[in-house]
Amino acid sequence: MQMGEGVEWALHSCLNLAWAEPGEAVPAAKLAAFYDLPAAYLNKQLQALARAGIVTSVSGPRGGFRLARAPEEITVLDVVTAIEGPQEAFRCQEILRRGPGGSESVDYRKACVVSQTMRGAELAWRKELAGQTLADLQARVESRSPRTPAMTRQRFGEL
DSSP: OOHHHHHHHHHHHHHHHHHOOOOOOBBBHHHHHHHHHHHHHHHHHHHHHHHHHHEEEEEEOOEEEESSGGGGGOOOOHHHHHHHSSOOOOOOOOOOSSSTTTOTTTTTTHHHHHHHHHHHHHHHHHHHHHTTTTHHHHHHHHHHOTHHHHHHHHHHHHH
């Protein structure tokens, strides 16, 4: 499975928004400039996050984006799903039905060992992502680099 770069961009942008001054909306251009990303493409990711209720868009001269919920309420899976969509990574095409001994009456998504294995792996992956919140990521970053929140706010002020 391969996720698009938009997932990485969205997760880092959410972390940066978590470190922004309380109530501050950060323009997409500043979020993009932070990592030298294409603003138009990042804006599409931010709009997807807004549709999912992860960020809110604020219009006007002091407009931009801010988190719509507390970091403790936003899971990594929420962000991944907002960007990549909710569809399963593995889609069983039930090819056993077309093989020797195949039957139209069998649901091979449930009977096939390959399908069961792939579904189990995906469920474990989703469970892991659902168990990690933005606050968890923040805490891990801050334990490695305690100055990150202040440096993020300073950088936003310089952009």
